[in-house]
Amino acid sequence: MLRxxxxxxxxxxxxxxxxxxxxxxxxxxxILFGPNGSGKTSLLMTLMGYPQYRVTAGKIVFKxxxxxxxxxxxxxxxxxxxxxxxxxxxxGLKTRDMVSICAGNRDQDVESLASQVNMxxxxxxxLNAGFSGGEIKRSELLQLxxxxxxxxxxxxxxxGVDMENIALIGNAxxxxxxxxxxxxxxxxxxxxxxxxxxxGLIITHTGYILNYVPADRGQVLFDGVIACRGNPQExxxxxxxxxxxxxIECMT
Amino acid sequence: MHDIDEKTRKAQEAxxxxxxxxxxxxxxxxxxxxxxxxxxxxxxxLTQEDRSIMLKAGVDATEQDRSGSYIQKDTSAIYATxxxxxxxxxxxxxxxxxxxxxxxxxKLADVGQDKYTARAYxxxxxxxxxxxxxxxxxxxxxxxxxxxxxxxxxxxxxNIIIASEDSELHxxxxxxxxxxxxxxxxxxxxxxxxKKNAKLSFTMIHHWAQGMLVRPRSVGVVxxxxxxxxxxxxxxxxxxxxxxxATRLIGKGAVARFYSLLVGHPGSELDVGGRILLNAPETxxxxxxxxxxxxxxxxxxxxLAGDIPGIKAHLECRGLILNGGDIxxxxxxxxxxxxxxxxxxxxxxxxxxxxILYLMSRGLSEDEATATIVRGFMxxxxxxxxxxxxxxxxxxxxxxxxxxx
Numbered sequence: 001m002l003r004x005x006x007x008x009x010x011x012x013x014x015x016x017x018x019x020x021x022x023x024x025x026x027x028x029x030x031i032l033f034g035p036n037g038s039g040k041t042s043l044l045m046t047l048m049g050y051p052q053y054r055v056t057a058g059k060i061v062f063k064x065x066x067x068x069x070x071x072x073x074x075x076x077x078x079x080x081x082x083x084x085x086x087x088x089x090x091x092g093l094k095t096r097d098m099v100s101i102c103a104g105n106r107d108q109d110v111e112s113l114a115s116q117v118n119m120x121x122x123x124x125x126x127l128n129a130g131f132s133g134g135e136i137k138r139s140e141l142l143q144l145x146x147x148x149x150x151x152x153x154x155x156x157x158x159x160g161v162d163m164e165n166i167a168l169i170g171n172a173x174x175x176x177x178x179x180x181x182x183x184x185x186x187x188x189x190x191x192x193x194x195x196x197x198x199x200g201l202i203i204t205h206t207g208y209i210l211n212y213v214p215a216d217r218g219q220v221l222f223d224g225v226i227a228c229r230g231n232p233q234e235x236x237x238x239x240x241x242x243x244x245x246x247x248i249e250c251m252t
Numbered sequence: 253m254h255d256i257d258e259k260t261r262k263a264q265e266a267x268x269x270x271x272x273x274x275x276x277x278x279x280x281x282x283x284x285x286x287x288x289x290x291x292x293x294x295x296x297x298l299t300q301e302d303r304s305i306m307l308k309a310g311v312d313a314t315e316q317d318r319s320g321s322y323i324q325k326d327t328s329a330i331y332a333t334x335x336x337x338x339x340x341x342x343x344x345x346x347x348x349x350x351x352x353x354x355x356x357x358x359k360l361a362d363v364g365q366d367k368y369t370a371r372a373y374x375x376x377x378x379x380x381x382x383x384x385x386x387x388x389x390x391x392x393x394x395x396x397x398x399x400x401x402x403x404x405x406x407x408x409x410x411n412i413i414i415a416s417e418d419s420e421l422h423x424x425x426x427x428x429x430x431x432x433x434x435x436x437x438x439x440x441x442x443x444x445x446x447k448k449n450a451k452l453s454f455t456m457i458h459h460w461a462q463g464m465l466v467r468p469r470s471v472g473v474v475x476x477x478x479x480x481x482x483x484x485x486x487x488x489x490x491x492x493x494x495x496x497x498a499t500r501l502i503g504k505g506a507v508a509r510f511y512s513l514l515v516g517h518p519g520s521e522l523d524v525g526g527r528i529l530l531n532a533p534e535t536x537x538x539x540x541x542x543x544x545x546x547x548x549x550x551x552x553x554x555x556l557a558g559d560i561p562g563i564k565a566h567l568e569c570r571g572l573i574l575n576g577g578d579i580x581x582x583x584x585x586x587x588x589x590x591x592x593x594x595x596x597x598x599x600x601x602x603x604x605x606x607x608i609l610y611l612m613s614r615g616l617s618e619d620e621a622t623a624t625i626v627r628g629f630m631x632x633x634x635x636x637x638x639x640x641x642x643x644x645x646x647x648x649x650x651x652x653x654x655x656x657x
Contacts, residue, residue, distance in 0.1 A: 072612040092628025
């Protein structure tokens, strides 16, 4: 379980998160909505432990352990993983070698994982060097497949992906989150999958991901606080219809 | 005879002449007399210690996957053997007994350049001549080792490499010093001749002692359709190293590529350049340097000059500052005609923190992430190098990395 309590975060001299409360229980997938600049990416980076996001109040508890000040690699070791929107290029590091790094000492067949997300031809290229938007997303997914975390953070996993690859990405994310059968609503699915443990927190603007990954809850982040919670489909429809205004009013 | 008098005169005049770059060295503090060693019948006669020292610079005493070897210990050539038809390997003092060597000896390098070239002429110890004959395909590398074993010696070497028309030749030269060497001076003149449609790769790995002073002086020429790959690796601490190898592309379509991997440790001064002159149509040149300062000083110079429309040349220097230290990148482009296509990029900085955190979020510790990025930084794909030789360079880099980083 992930529990965030009263989280306040500064980036430089700007207060970005102003008291976020959020709880993701075992087996749950949450969608994080919010307009540009509302702090969504900052929340994910803070959860992953990026030190420039300075926690000034509150705490983050994962699997019963207070990880608020834990270094990034220890969080990864504890079972957290992230798909970045704009990961850095690492010259001289082959994608294949990065996938092996992600696998750690688990025995993973890199070739077969890569073929699942059409990344076979990229294994011998420098990581993210000259990758298109969609290729970056597939590379991030490939790394997470090898890493196999329990809590997965996705920062706009479908942005820049062409329509042809949306289904591929959507289904790969559903697989990672143990949600690969379709047609059931969130709560029914949970009953049908008592063994499901993976947790997910997904930032999406387009909402396409909802067609492939049934989510349990939606949260709207606005100006550094959670402004609205509810059924992710309903929230998405509201935002699509009348923007974020209605969500904010819901808070007040 | 006239020629010899001329060189002697130039050497006399340049005896005290300081080099254009690098700290000045008092040559008199280094001895030029070395013990005269008997030639070896085979490399299995090398001591275990010598073998393991040579291996660090890519010289393998088993000669597996090698076309031949030249070994010089201090002032003596102790082994020179070709294992292939169409390949000649001989000590330069042997070669100088033949007339044909006069076409090459001091034809590119200038005796009067500075006190180091002068000394290599007046106090020549030995060196190698490696020649692939016309049409020969010497695909396994020739290995050469210049081994400085005697403390405080000035080792003066002159090497000549000739890739004859339509031949292919790969040479790996390891320069090493013995474990007890505290100080020493290595002066090495090298002349490279890449003839019509020939392909030469020359890879030099330096593995010196901390107190060594090193002054290589290299000049090359590439004829029509020829390819010259010049790779240089220096990752071990060395007191002062200065070199500025130059190559002229004189035939249509000639290509030269220089790659260097440099690490400057605390107390080390590396001043390494590369100069390629594009003097014929359709010639191409590339100079790529990767420099890490781990607390020392690294100067990375590059100079490309072209005077024919349509030539293409690129210069790239990336520097990484790890634990303080100093990197100076000096890229120079000189276009002397309309229609030349020349570019450079230089970047000096520290490791991007985002890259470290990215790798940490995949499970690596901060130190592991840093090492992975440094390894990647130093791994340069060199087009045209046989995979086997590429593996040997990678292995040498990996071993040095492990030892010193």
